[in-house]
Every structure is written in C-alpha cells, then in structure tokens.
Amino acid sequence: MNNGKHCIRLFHLVAIRYSRQATFFIFHFSFFITHYSFTFAQTPTREQLVGTWIGVHTEWDLDFACALPIYIQLDADSTYHLGMVDGSASKLTSTWSILGESVRLDTIHFAPRLVSLQNELLRIGTNYPMVFRRFNDIPLDSATVYEQLNGRIWQSDSLTISLFANGQASLENTLAKQRTAHFWQLAQFSKSIFLIIRGNQHNRDSGYKALWQINSVSSKQLQAIGWNGCKIAAEPFRLVRNLSPGDSCRPSGFQTCDNCFRQLWAESTLTRGQKRYDIVQLFTKYYQPVNQTGESGLVRIQFVVNCEGERGLVEINGFDEDYCPRQFDPRITNQLSTICSEHIATDQSIRQSDSASGLFRDISISLAFRLKDGRITEILP
Amino acid sequence: MKRFSFFCFLVPLSVFAQDSERILKSCASLLAVNRSVQTRFFFGEKREKFRSDTLSANPQNVRYRAFNYVWAKEYEQAAIWLEKTTTLSPKEHGIAGEFYLAQFRDYPRALTHFNAYDALTPSFDDIVGYNPVSYMRGLTYRSMGDHEKAIDQFSVAIDPLAAKHGAEWVNYRHFVSRAVSYIATKQPEKALVDLEKAAKNFNRSALVQYHRGRALLILNRIAEARTAFQDASFFFKALRAERTGDYQEDDFNPVYELEIDETLAHLKTLNR
Numbered sequence: 001m002n003n004g005k006h007c008i009r010l011f012h013l014v015a016i017r018y019s020r021q022a023t024f025f026i027f028h029f030s031f032f033i034t035h036y037s038f039t040f041a042q043t044p045t046r047e048q049l050v051g052t053w054i055g056v057h058t059e060w061d062l063d064f065a066c067a068l069p070i071y072i073q074l075d076a077d078s079t080y081h082l083g084m085v086d087g088s089a090s091k092l093t094s095t096w097s098i099l100g101e102s103v104r105l106d107t108i109h110f111a112p113r114l115v116s117l118q119n120e121l122l123r124i125g126t127n128y129p130m131v132f133r134r135f136n137d138i139p140l141d142s143a144t145v146y147e148q149l150n151g152r153i154w155q156s157d158s159l160t161i162s163l164f165a166n167g168q169a170s171l172e173n174t175l176a177k178q179r180t181a182h183f184w185q186l187a188q189f190s191k192s193i194f195l196i197i198r199g200n201q202h203n204r205d206s207g208y209k210a211l212w213q214i215n216s217v218s219s220k221q222l223q224a225i226g227w228n229g230c231k232i233a234a235e236p237f238r239l240v241r242n243l244s245p246g247d248s249c250r251p252s253g254f255q256t257c258d259n260c261f262r263q264l265w266a267e268s269t270l271t272r273g274q275k276r277y278d279i280v281q282l283f284t285k286y287y288q289p290v291n292q293t294g295e296s297g298l299v300r301i302q303f304v305v306n307c308e309g310e311r312g313l314v315e316i317n318g319f320d321e322d323y324c325p326r327q328f329d330p331r332i333t334n335q336l337s338t339i340c341s342e343h344i345a346t347d348q349s350i351r352q353s354d355s356a357s358g359l360f361r362d363i364s365i366s367l368a369f370r371l372k373d374g375r376i377t378e379i380l381p
Numbered sequence: 382m383k384r385f386s387f388f389c390f391l392v393p394l395s396v397f398a399q400d401s402e403r404i405l406k407s408c409a410s411l412l413a414v415n416r417s418v419q420t421r422f423f424f425g426e427k428r429e430k431f432r433s434d435t436l437s438a439n440p441q442n443v444r445y446r447a448f449n450y451v452w453a454k455e456y457e458q459a460a461i462w463l464e465k466t467t468t469l470s471p472k473e474h475g476i477a478g479e480f481y482l483a484q485f486r487d488y489p490r491a492l493t494h495f496n497a498y499d500a501l502t503p504s505f506d507d508i509v510g511y512n513p514v515s516y517m518r519g520l521t522y523r524s525m526g527d528h529e530k531a532i533d534q535f536s537v538a539i540d541p542l543a544a545k546h547g548a549e550w551v552n553y554r555h556f557v558s559r560a561v562s563y564i565a566t567k568q569p570e571k572a573l574v575d576l577e578k579a580a581k582n583f584n585r586s587a588l589v590q591y592h593r594g595r596a597l598l599i600l601n602r603i604a605e606a607r608t609a610f611q612d613a614s615f616f617f618k619a620l621r622a623e624r625t626g627d628y629q630e631d632d633f634n635p636v637y638e639l640e641i642d643e644t645l646a647h648l649k650t651l652n653r
Contacts (some may be wrong), residue, residue, distance in 0.1 A: 058411065061425035069406045082409060088401035092409065107407075111417045125415020127422065205400065264426065264453065273627025277637035298456055321487075323460040324481075366454050370486050378486035380454075381632070 043101045044117040051075050052190075053122045053132035054085060054213065056227050057174045060128055065227075066260035068130055069196075069208040071189070072105070072122075080105055085211055086187035086196050121232065125380035133225075133232050139191035140214055146186055149195065154237035158229055161197075161237065169197055171209065179252035182209050182259075189213075195224060200257045201250065202308055207259045254312025256304060257360040263304060263313070263364040268350050270365065271381050279344075280368070283376055286339045290331045290374035297321050298380070299328055300368045301340055307360040311345040332374060340367065401581045426453060440470035447652060451484050460485075467494065474498035476507035479517060483632065488525045506537060516555055519562075520633050528562040535559035553582035553589065554631045560592050561634060569596040587617035588630040591641055607648050614641050 055068030073081035074096050082105075083091030094106035101112035116123050122132040152164045160172040169184035181201035187194045197209040212224035215234050222237040258266075270279050297320040304313040316333050320326040344350070344365060353361040368380040422429040429449060436442040447462035463480055466473040478494030481487045495518045498507055506513040519534030535558055556579035563572035573596050579589045582636050594609035617638050621628055629635055 055408075061422075062427040062431060064425070064427075068408065070405060082405065082412075084401050084405055086401075090402070092405065105412060108413050108416050110415070114415065114418070124412060127415050127419045128411060128425070130415060131413060207404070262424075265424065267626075272632075273629050274637055274639075275627060276629075276635065277639055300454055300456070302454075319456050323457045325457060368454055368456070371490045380486055381484060 019308070038303075043098065043103065043113055043115065044122075046098050048117055049074050049096075049098070049103070049115075049122075052135035054135045054189075055211075056121070056131040056232055058128055058130050060260075060262070064262060066208075067208040067210055067227075068132070069194075069198075069211055071135065072132060082106070085189055086185075087189070088187075135190075135192075136376055137190045137192050137212075138213065139213055140193045140217070142186055142188055142193050145193045145214055145217050148219060149186075149222070151243050153240040153243060154222050155240045156228070156235045156237045159235075159237075160240065162243060162247070162249065164243060164247070164249050167204075170199065170249050170251075172252070177252065180209070180255050181249050181251045181252075198259070200259065200307075201255055202257065204305070206257045209259045254304070254310060255306065257307035258362050261362050263302070263366075264365045266304075266362055268363040268365055270344070270350065271367065271379055276379075276381075279379060282343055283339060283369075283379065285337075286303050286343065287335055287376055289376070290329055290335075292329060292374045295329050295332060295374040296372050297326060297328075298368055298370055299322070299333060299336060300366065301333075301336055302366045303340065303345070304362060304364050305345045305351060306362045307351060309346065309348070309351065311341060329373070329374070332371065334368065336367075340365070397631055414532075438469070440466050440473050443469055444473060444476060445474075447480070451480060456485070457616075463509065471497065474501075475507060475514060475517075478521075479509050480553075482517065482521055482524070486524070489522050491521045491523075492518065506541075512552070512555075516558070516621065520558060523558070523562055523565075526582065528565045531562045532559060532566070533652070535562065548578045549582060551578070553579040553586060554634065556582070557588055557592060557631065557634050564592065564596055564599065567599065569599040572596040585616050585619065586630060587613045587615075587620060587641070588614060588634055588636050591636045592634075595642065603651065607645070610641055610645050610648065614645060617641060 017025045051074060053072045053074070055072075057065040057068050059065045069085050071081075071083055071085050073079075073083070075081075078095045078097060080094045080096035081091045082094075084088065090105070096106070097104045099109075103110045103115040105115075110124070114125055120134060122134070123134075124130045124132070149163050151163065153160060153162045155161075155174065158174050160169045160170075160174055162172075163184050164170075168185050169182045170179050171182065172179040182197050183199040183204045185196050185198075187196050193214045195210075195212045195214060197211070198204060198207060199209075200206050210226060212226035212235075215223040215225050217223070220239045222239070223234050224237065225234045226232065228235045269275070286348065297318060300317045300319070302313070302315045303311055304315075305311050314337065314338060318326045318333070320330045348360070350365075351360040351363050353359050368376040369376050370380060384558070395457050413419075422432065426449065433442065433449070435448045441461055444466045447459055447466060450456075450459035450462060463477045467477050474494045478491045478498060481491035481494060485491075495509070495514050498509065499514045500563065501507065502624040506515050508514070509517050515534045516538035519531045519538065522528075522534060523531035535555065539555050539559060548556075556575040560572040560579070562573040563569070563575065573593065576589055576593045580586065580593070583589065590609045590613035594606045594613060597603075597606035597609055613636070617636070620630070621638075
C-alpha cells in the first residue's frame with residue numbers, strides 16, 4: 001500500500017510537470033515503436049558523436065511518443081549546446097566528454113551504454129528514450145519555401161498537411177481520416193528550414209506536434225525529413241491543391257489541447273479527499289435508482305475534458321460482481337453519463353491548472369460506481 | 382510584400398520564448414532522468430507491463446502487477462491478479478482484503494480474505510498494513526451495515542491492547558471507528574467514552590470533534606455539540622493549512638469541511 005501511494009504521488013508530480021510543458025508529439029497510436037530498452041549497444045566513439053543532433057521524439061511508452069523540439073550540438077572542442085530547433089529559447093552551453101564507457105553531457109554522467117548509436121540515430125536513456133537524428137544542413141531560401149508551402153495542401157502516403165495562409169494547419173491521418181488542427185510556421189536552423197507544427201485548434205500554445213526539416217520543395221513536390229509515424233525518413237509529399245477561402249481548419253473530432261496528452265497522466269482525482277464530498281452529493285442528488293434485480297457490479301466511466309471545456313473520448317464499461325465484463329441497463333449508464341456530462345465536464349475548477357493565472361489544462365476523469373440492483377451503493381476511490 | 386508576410390510569420394516565435402525556456406529546461410531534466418536505468422516505469426504502463434512479464438511469478442511481483450491494474454482501474458485484471466497472489470502465498474490474503482475493502486468496496490470479498498488471513502494464526506490478531514485484521518474486519522462489517530459485529534471486531538482490536546499497554550497505545554482512529562458504530566446503534570455515551578480517549582491520543586483532531594458533536598447531539602446536549610463542531614471546524618482549517626493538499630484524516634472515516642459547516646449552520650437555526 002505504501003509503495004502504491006508513493007508511486008501515485010510521484011506519478012502526479014512528474015505528470016503535472018511534463019503535461020503542462022507539453023513539448024511533444026504523437027503521430028498516431030497504432031504504430032508500435034521498437035523497444036530498445038534491453039538492447040545493449042556499444043558506447044559510441046567521440047568521432048561518432050561529434051556533430052549536431054536534431055530531436056525526433058521521446059518514447060514515453062512502447063506505443064506513445066511525443067515530439068522532441070530540441071537539438072544537441074557536440075563540438076570537437078568539447079563544447080556542448082542544448083537548444084530549441086526553432087531558436088525560441090536561449091541555448092544552454094557547457095562541455096561534454098567520454099570517460100571510458102560513460103558519456104557526460106554538461107553535468108549529467110550517463111551510465112555505460114545509455115548513450116548509443118543505432119541505425120544513425122542517437123538514443124539517450126532507456127527509461128524514456130530520447131531519440132535524435134544526425135543533422136545535415138540543407139541550404140534553402142526561407143522566403144521561397146514559405147511561398148511554395150503557404151496556402152496549399154500536401155499529401156504523403158500516410159499524412160495530409162494543410163497549411164493555411166492565416167498560420168493555421170491541419171494534419172490528417174490518410175488512413176484513419178482523423179484530422180487535428182494546429183498552427184504552422186517556418187524556422188531557420190543554420191542554413192536549413194524547418195516546418196514547425198505546434199499548438200492546437202484554439203491557440204499556438206500547448207507544445208509541439210511535429211518538426212520537419214525541408215529537404216526540397218517545388219511547386220508540385222515537397223520532401224521533408226522527420227518522423228512519419230513508423231520511421232525517420234525523407235517523406236515525399238505531393239501537392240494536392242491550393243486551399244480555397246471556403247476551406248476551414250477544424251479537427252475531425254475531439255482534440256485535446258495538449259499535443260502530448262495521455263489520459264493516465266492527466267487524471268483529475270475527484271473521489272479522494274475533500275472533493276469526494278461533492279461527487280457523492282452530486283450523484284445522490286441527480287441519480288434516480290433503477291430498481292432492477294441483477295443490475296449489480298461496477299460501472300466505470302472515463303472521459304476527457306480539454307482545456308476549452310469540450311468533452312470527448314468517452315468510454316463506459318461494466319463489470320459484474322465477479323469482475324467479468326458485462327452490459328448494464330442503458331437507463332443506468334445513460335443517467336451516469338448525462339450527470340458526468342452536465343455537471344462534471346462543465347465544472348471549470350477541475351480544469352484549472354493554476355487558479356492565479358487562470359490557465360486551463362486537459363483533464364481525464366475516471367469514475368467507478370458500485371451498483372446493487374440498479375442503486376449506487378458506492379463510488380470507488 | 383511576400384517577404385514582409387514571411388517576416389511576420391517568424392515573429393510569433395519570440396512570443397513563445399518564455400514557454401520555450403521551460404520546454405528546454407524540462408528536456409534538460411529529462412536527459413538527467415535518463416542518466417541511469419530505473420527499475421520501474423511509472424509513466425509507461427505498457428513498458429511496465431512488458432517488464433512485469435519478464436519477472437518471476439513470486440507473490441511480490443504478482444501483487445505489484447495487481448496494484449498496477451487497480452491504479453489503472455482495470456478491475457477485471459486487478460481481481461484476477463489479486464486472487465493469484467493469495468494462491469501463491471496465503472499471507473497475501475490480508476493485503477488482498479484491504480484492496481477489496483478500500484479500493485473495490487467489495488465487502489463480501491474483503492471479509493472472505495480477512496477471515497482466511499486471520500485463520501492462518503488463529504490465536505493471534507494478525508496485522509494488515511498498520512492495523513490488526515480484527516479492525517479491518519470491523520470496518521468491513523460496518524460498511525455492510527452490521528454495526529454490532531463491527532463493534533465486536535473493533536473491541537478485539539482495541540481492548541486487549543488498551544488493557545495490556547494502556548489506551549494511549551491505541552490508534553485514535555480505532556476509537557473513532559468504534560464510536561461511529563456506537564453512534565449508529567444509539568449508544569452515544571459509549572461513543573463519547575471512546576472519543577475522549579481518541580482526543581487524548583490526538584488532541585487536534587477534527588475527526589474526533591466532529592463525531593463528539595454527533596454523539597452530543599443525540600444526547601440533546603446542544604451547546605456542547607455546537608462547541609465540538611466549532612472545534613472540528615477550527616481543527617479542520619488548521620490541519621488544512623498545515624498539511625497542503627487534499628487532506629483527509631482517515632480515509633475509512635471521512636469528514637468533510639462542508640458537512641461540518643452545514644451542521645453548524647443547522648445548529649444556528651435551532652437557536653432562533
């Protein structure tokens with residue numbers, strides 16, 4: 001029990017820390033990322049490490065990665081730079097070295113083999129591996145690139161990108177037909193041009209969605225280097241058409257504001273401490289018992305409320321008294337869902353990340369009810 | 382004109398400078414997190430599950446796996462793995478019972494596990510976490526609405542310890558739990574005796590004062606009840622200031638600030 005509480009506390013601390021800062025990107029969930037945790041690679045040599053490394057993604061879990069908008073520059077004279085690819089923050093400068101099998105970056109001494117080179121990718125760590133690719137400078141004229149990209153729809157085998165003249169952008173998974181809305185801009189890194197996709201359907205905040213280095217662009221073709229959902233590649237895009245004034249940039253469904261959102265990280269606990277009182281009162285007041293023998297067991301309702309108060313990703317599951325999955329009478333589940341929708345999802349205070357600043361965040365709610373013959377007997381913690 | 386619009390397009394980058402400074406620092410922190418190999422993956426449940434699959438099936442590992450499912454609210458898997466722990470080691474019945482009681486609110490199953498745990502050493506009141514199994518069984522009976530049996534079990538947990546070492550060695554929450562059952566069975570005098578002992582062991586408890594107020598109300602000692610509720614309100618606020626976060630003195634005996642305030646407001650209307 002103590003271990004459990006410790007882990008939950010630790011989880012919440014880091015989840016708050018990272019979910020707020022939201023720097024990363026997930027392309028789509030269906031692709032499994034190769035798991036290297038147990039691969040024992042050799043520590044690379046100094047000569048192999050010298051150069052500039054562009055962040056690709058952080059592998060937070062086996063099937064969940066977020067964009068890594070940073071670069072690492074390791075100079076031959078032992079100078080180390082850590083900066084943002086789009087130059088939006090002052091870079092950190094220090095030194096680096098290799099001591100035996102261990103690499104040191106600034107004051108961080110990595111254990112042997114935790115900095116490794118695999119298939120031209122620099123992988124750092126096995127807890128939450130950070131993946132970088134070697135940077136090759138491709139000189140391009142930024143104004144020309146902007147002129148070619150602006151106001152057009154580009155499509156690869158897996159992705160359709162619409163780049164609106166007002167700075168909005170949409171990304172659509174070609175197969176799943178799922179579209180998310182963001183903002184785009186170009187950033188110059190050395191002599192290269194990067195296409196930066198960040199923000200959400202509402203504003204430019206909430207982190208990075210994707211960063212692609214433009215390899216080449218013409219009026220009909222675009223080639224961009226980056227993570228395409230399964231590998232790092234120079235992805236070819238073809239011009240679909242110019243955007244017309246009638247085209248709007250909208251997500252195809254529910255979209256979280258945070259580009260690196262995970263339900264378990266963003267869970268708002270409403271059934272512990274003092275908040276429990278309000279939840280118990282709420283369901284006591286609004287739930288009308290459905291007196292029906294056999295409607296017993298657990299109903300679990302999970303949903304997400306984004307920073308703007310929109311509700312989505314609703315999932316309702318039932319379990320019988322032996323914890324086997326089962327369906328409950330819709331009069332029960334519909335009532336519970338409606339109460340959640342009308343009285344919990346609309347409560348601004350649960351989305352407020354900082355009462356002083358008035359900022360809101362995406363939150364995930366998970367409630368479980370114990371029922372006996374259609375009556376709520378307990379709300380689980 | 383096009384070059385000007387491109388210039389405008391780059392300008393917003395500076396707007397994010399503050400946010401980007403934070404992002405850069407968090408990435409630097411993440412590099413530090415990755416400097417060594419951690420044994421458990423707290424934020425990657427699939428990676429953690431993958432790791433769990435490679436571990437030997439000893440009771441500790443199986444129990445840990447069950448815990449992960451409980452946190453994720455995957456009740457079907459959680460129950461399967463909790464039962465597996467008790468099959469592997471009967472000593473796990475205590476923890477399984479506590480989980481069914483506290484997390485699942487499944488009182489019949491909790492009781493089955495507590496009984497099995499207690500049967501391992503019939504002459505000894507085994508400990509589950511920080512509590513004797515009799516106390517946990519008392520909480521289970523109370524949750525099932527059987528206060529008489531609950532009082533019996535709470536007494537098994539409290540009385541021998543108090544007789545042997547003194548009431549000051551008894552966890553004040555145990556006295557509160559028995560008092561709650563005394564109140565439920567209309568025995569407010571006995572409740573007050575327990576609550577006095579509880580108050581001696583923790584004299585700044587909002588929980589104790591709240592239930593004192595309830596017992597005094599039953600005895601129609603309104604003025605004393607009001608003082609008790611006022612003390613409860615004061616201690617509650619003091620504890621909240623002391624212990625940041627969403628504080629609850631005892632998860633098995635929750636007391637809520639609003640509840641205290643509502644009771645106080647109701648008492649004021651009685652005076653009018």
